[in-house]
Amino acid sequence: MEKQKVIISENLESALDGAIAECGYDRLFVLVDETTERLCLPLVAGMECMNGVRKITIGAGDTAKTLDTLAHVWTELGRMGATRHSLMVNLGGGMVTDLGGFAASTFKRGISYINIPTTLLSMVDASVGGKTGINFGGLKNEIGVFNNARSVILDTQFLRTMDSRNMCSGYAEMQKHGLIDNEKMWTELMNFDISGKPDLTVLQRMVAESVAVKQRIVTEDPTERGLRKALNLGHTAGHAFESLAMRRGKPVLHGYAVAWGLVCELYLSTVKEGFPTDRMRQTVAFINEHYGKMSITCDDYTELIELMTHDKKNVAGVINFTLLGGIGDIRIDRTATEKEMHEAFDFYREGA
Numbered sequence: 001m002e003k004q005k006v007i008i009s010e011n012l013e014s015a016l017d018g019a020i021a022e023c024g025y026d027r028l029f030v031l032v033d034e035t036t037e038r039l040c041l042p043l044v045a046g047m048e049c050m051n052g053v054r055k056i057t058i059g060a061g062d063t064a065k066t067l068d069t070l071a072h073v074w075t076e077l078g079r080m081g082a083t084r085h086s087l088m089v090n091l092g093g094g095m096v097t098d099l100g101g102f103a104a105s106t107f108k109r110g111i112s113y114i115n116i117p118t119t120l121l122s123m124v125d126a127s128v129g130g131k132t133g134i135n136f137g138g139l140k141n142e143i144g145v146f147n148n149a150r151s152v153i154l155d156t157q158f159l160r161t162m163d164s165r166n167m168c169s170g171y172a173e174m175q176k177h178g179l180i181d182n183e184k185m186w187t188e189l190m191n192f193d194i195s196g197k198p199d200l201t202v203l204q205r206m207v208a209e210s211v212a213v214k215q216r217i218v219t220e221d222p223t224e225r226g227l228r229k230a231l232n233l234g235h236t237a238g239h240a241f242e243s244l245a246m247r248r249g250k251p252v253l254h255g256y257a258v259a260w261g262l263v264c265e266l267y268l269s270t271v272k273e274g275f276p277t278d279r280m281r282q283t284v285a286f287i288n289e290h291y292g293k294m295s296i297t298c299d300d301y302t303e304l305i306e307l308m309t310h311d312k313k314n315v316a317g318v319i320n321f322t323l324l325g326g327i328g329d330i331r332i333d334r335t336a337t338e339k340e341m342h343e344a345f346d347f348y349r350e351g352a
């Protein structure tokens with residue numbers, strides 16, 4: 001896979017100018033969703049390096065992460081004369097960077113792309129590491145490829161317009177990074193005030209530390225053969241919650257589903273891998289306070305488990321979880337019995 005540069009920007013214009021110049025291109029495209037077109041594009045549109053850029057706009061949110069939207073992007077690229085030597089800048093959250101990365105990776109067998117993440121979630125997680133794709137058949141990220149953006153430019157000034165729910169959503173992936181990496185990061189995350197108006201200067205440093213966790217892991221294991229499965233903590237159950245919510249026609253934000261998945265998978269970590277009970281209870285209390293709960297009953301367990309049978313970490317029909325023996329003590333390829341999964345969902349519904 002092509003190497004990826006992650007730039008923590010101090011000056012967005014010079015960072016973008018440098019990243020674009022390194023790629024070389026004949027035609028330049030920018031992909032935005034309806035919200036980032038309004039709130040984020042004005043921050044880059046006047047830059048000299050964006051002269052002559054052709055804009056493609058898609059709908060906002062995960063309900064737009066579809067084959068239809070992907071086809072629209074391919075169509076627009078073709079209509080506006082993109083060639084194998086064209087370059088696309090994805091300006092948006094994880095939906096835009098995932099779908100845009102996949103569109104770029106497949107158009108004429110692949111054109112270069114740059115990610116400028118504009119949400120907390122995409123800054124710490126989605127924009128880095130080359131997982132691109134779309135949802136398909138009611139399943140999360142069912143179709144996609146691994147292919148790195150040439151550069152990722154992180155600039156927290158975009159966060160000024162973010163609402164509190166989307167901030168919390170991104171914060172869940174930061175908590176995941178704390179849990180898989182180190183106690184100090186986890187403790188700081190548990191004590192930082194993300195609701196209301198978070199301190200963006202402190203958050204900027206935390207973003208840099210959080211994305212460094214992701215970067216280190218994806219550099220060591222770009223295509224998820226082993227260690228990268230750590231980044232999927234909370235996602236076996238989390239994606240099942242997210243898909244179930246989509247099926248019910250009441251989509252939830254990805255980070256909320258991950259937070260609920262963390263509750264289930266920390267429970268399994270405690271009973272099966274000896275994860276410390278106090279750390280598990282503290283994390284669960286934080287999640288209950290900030291993320292609430294998606295309403296499920298025991299009648300939903302079969303459907304949730306069926307959804308988990310589609311997880312990409314599974315082998316030969318066996319559901320694989322990433323669990324923890326402690327903070328930073330990663331245990332990949334762990335299984336659970338149906339009874340244990342039911343207990344984990346019971347704990348999610350009733351435990352604290």
Ligand SMILES: NC(=O)c1ccc[n+]([C@@H]2O[C@H](COP(=O)([O-])OP(=O)(O)OC[C@H]3O[C@@H](n4cnc5c(N)ncnc54)[C@H](O)[C@@H]3O)[C@@H](O)[C@H]2O)c1
Pocket residue numbers: 033034035036039040060061062065092093094095096098118119120121122125126127128129130131132140141158159160161162163166169170173254255
């Ligand atoms: N590829 C990966 O490694 C990876 C990692 C984590 C998540 N993901 C994927 O990322 C997606 C979630 O990412 P997300 O939370 O960024 O979702 P998103 O892209 O849908 O953005 C959330 C909302 O915020 C809006 N928005 C974007 N930037 C804004 C800004 N600066 N100010 C105000 N509003 C803004 C968007 O228009 C959207 O409505 C999911 O599809 C998930 O599966 C991928």
Ligand SMILES: O=C(O)C(=O)C[C@@H](O)[C@H](O)[C@H](O)COP(=O)(O)O
Pocket residue numbers: 125129131140141173224228231232235312
């Ligand atoms: O980068 C990774 O690897 C991750 O698993 C990060 C996750 O936060 C992200 O949601 C990812 O898109 C999930 O991938 P999937 O392979 O489970 O679809």
Ligand SMILES: [Zn+2]
Pocket residue numbers: 125173235254258
């Ligand atoms: Zn995720």
